[in-house]
Amino acid sequence: MNHEETLMRHAPYYLVTGGMPLRGEVSVSGAKNAVTKMVIASLLTTEQCMLRNVPLLGDLDLTIKLCRELGSQVDLQDHTLTIRTQDCEKRVVSRDVGGLNRICVLAIGPMLHRCGEVTIPAPGGDRIGPRPIDYHLDGLRQMGATIEEREGYFVCSASKRLKGTTIKLPFPSVMATENFLITASLAKGVTVIENAANEPEIIDLIKLLQKMGAIIELQVDRRIVVEGVESLRGASHTLLSDRNEAVSLAVATYLTRGDVYLRLAQQDTLLTFLNTLSKMGLCFEIDDEGIRFIGDDRPPPAIALETDVHPGFMTDWQQPFTILLTQANGMSVVHETIYEDRFGYTSALIGMGAHIGLYPKCLGEVPCRFKGKQYMHSCVVRGPTPLKGTRLYIPDIRAGCSYILAALCAEGTSQVYGIEHIERGYEQLDVKLRGLGARIERVEGEPA
Template identity: 50%
Template sequence: MKSVLRVNGGQPLVGEITVRGAKNFVSKAMVASLLGTSPSVMRNVPEINDVQIVAGLLQLHGVAVSWDQAAGVLSMDPTNVDLAGAGEIEAHAGSSRIPILLCGPLLHRLGEAYIPDLGGCRIGDRPINYHLDILRKFGAEVEKYTDRGIQLSAPNGLVGTKYELNYPSVGATEQLLLTAVLAEGKTELRNAAIEPEIMDLIAVLQKMGALISVDTDRVIRIEGVEQLQGFNHTALSDRIESASWGAAALATGGEVMVRGATQPEMMTFLNTFRKVGGDFDITDDGIRFVHPGGKLRSIVLETDVHPGFMTDWQQPLVVALTQAEGLSIVHETVYENRFGFTSALRKMGAHIQVYRECLGGTPCRFGQRNFYHSAAISGPTPLTAADIAVPDLRGGFSHLIAALTAQGTSNVQGIKIINRGYENFLGKLEALGADVEMVEP
């Protein structure tokens, strides 16, 4: 039975909440702990499902994990790393895509690794081809193991390589970093992703003893070392969650103080937030997002890899754009199928049309591939309550924002998927004055 959240909308969100470490960094740093010969400690760890899944995967592979959830402190001791059973990995990993990133560290530590069928949010093509190709370049042997997974081995060890990505993929960049640091010799990656979460992962690896340099032209160079130690690190704040609450404040006409939010990683979002008509106040403790009253303004927006406008910011902001004067254009260039969530918004009264063409910007790689990757949002349109189903993590939070904005009572089905990336989101909603209740479907 799927979880259902009853939302009585139409009231502004007002109050303050706290955001902790970035989902897209913390899980990768946990994987990096496998590379060390001594324990690692990470602070500012959020209590989300993805952390629980990766902790379980590490424990299956012999890592001793201790997690003080209230304090946000996670300790990992990889001294007794061992192989896990294929069935155990498959059963525990569920929809997580993290197991693919365990391959490099496990090949270094144990000489073999196993990847189950990968899940995750169905927002576009996320092939593992890049990952497998990178691992082969280092000398890994990849063979089909079962209909549901792949077995890898490194009988001769892993050796540094040169690699250039066709697109600056975050996952592929993480794969290369986690594999190259202990590979023999030098590795060079061109057209690398340079997101803040990647840079924080590099900082962790450097603390462990890795030799990594990042050039201004998206080139990362790694000199392999013989051994790494554990790390002690405080995770950077989750810029996606912070922006999501900011968009919720804008859409509902409210004011939300997000403690823990940091300006440097959010400058592109903050510029856009201001262009739409929102206001914000930055303090040492966080960022206060405010709808100052008056009309919101339509914009033309294009998502891009860092330092561009993050794709994960797009969906929550689109809800706010339904309340803006005029025609907004949003061109999605990172994931080709990220506008599926707009069908629920149209059901609630939003005027949104999606297109195959590249609107409002330069042509992108999806323009000739028949994907609906551009959207035109005409507003302002009052939203009315509806029964809707969560499609994926970020789309699900956008549905939640829409339900909070809409007049009337909405039933949002499958709401628990939001626990993957938003810590205690129900408690935070209540702290902001939202009228919500979990009900039996």
């Protein structure tokens, strides 16, 4: 038995039996990609902040541990979180807390504002290709931070108040934009973020910061202007719903030929996804409370799809949609322009019977950073193809959800390992699917 087999033997996994149509109603949780940034933003003030519609998931747990390590008092009741950081008791983030994802990078600005220094570990995260933090460090240095790398840690300091500046992002990075929004809110003077990302989660973060007293202006051509203030106050905010969870559950509905109403699914955050469904002739109904997705027995037509920065087709939607395209009639093309290595999960789909080919050429029209390079960032899918249940090991959050979707529509039973990735990014996904009629069981591994 090799090392990976030994780990799988002792790890919990999902046992998924395909072929059951999803039917019923379920509520979409709050946005995973918003809650962790808002918790970090609360470090900017000594007053209490309250967040409602908070998703209960692993990434939030890590962020709470990070803040508690720095001195925050945190209370989480049901889906409401209160946090107050009167004093920063510690200025070093341990590797156990900060090395598992990249969220600790966002704590640099608030900590430099609060106490002039902080040390964080080199961050980790999903295995979806290189995700450098150079944009973050370069921008923070422009604002007056001194950052040195020592033995796997970043030692950060500021001898005086961080200052406003003009930061031009080489690419509309979501997390870098969030970092500079948070940091610039208390910087001296005006900060201009050029080529900024403008995802719905960023707009929601801006809403919270404005409630706290920040002055932030959205301008044309991806420019955001932040006028720094002397101090920020506490605030209360209700998070938007998670558009990635909504898409995953919608695709699961079509794959299983079901009929599901997603309460709290928000049309304005899903416009591009819904347009794509309309182009494929897939049925949905929108009302003020949510969206109903209605599958049928007909295979959808093949399409050409390209991911892009918002308001384009979101890169996190690419994986679930590729599963859907294995059941489409004809040859579909998917061109990934955001991450250079996000098709690694397709090898497992091929093992289930999917017909998928990867190519380094740009098979699309969206301007792509990877043109002329040898990254396998275009995908051709031929369908419809019956998928067969198998053993799957999840490499990251989005691919993991896609494996579950594939297992839901496959013949037979699949064992899905690496479920900690799912539980990091989705709130009780298996429970929600069971409530809709899916045959999915969480099985504890053998004792070590």
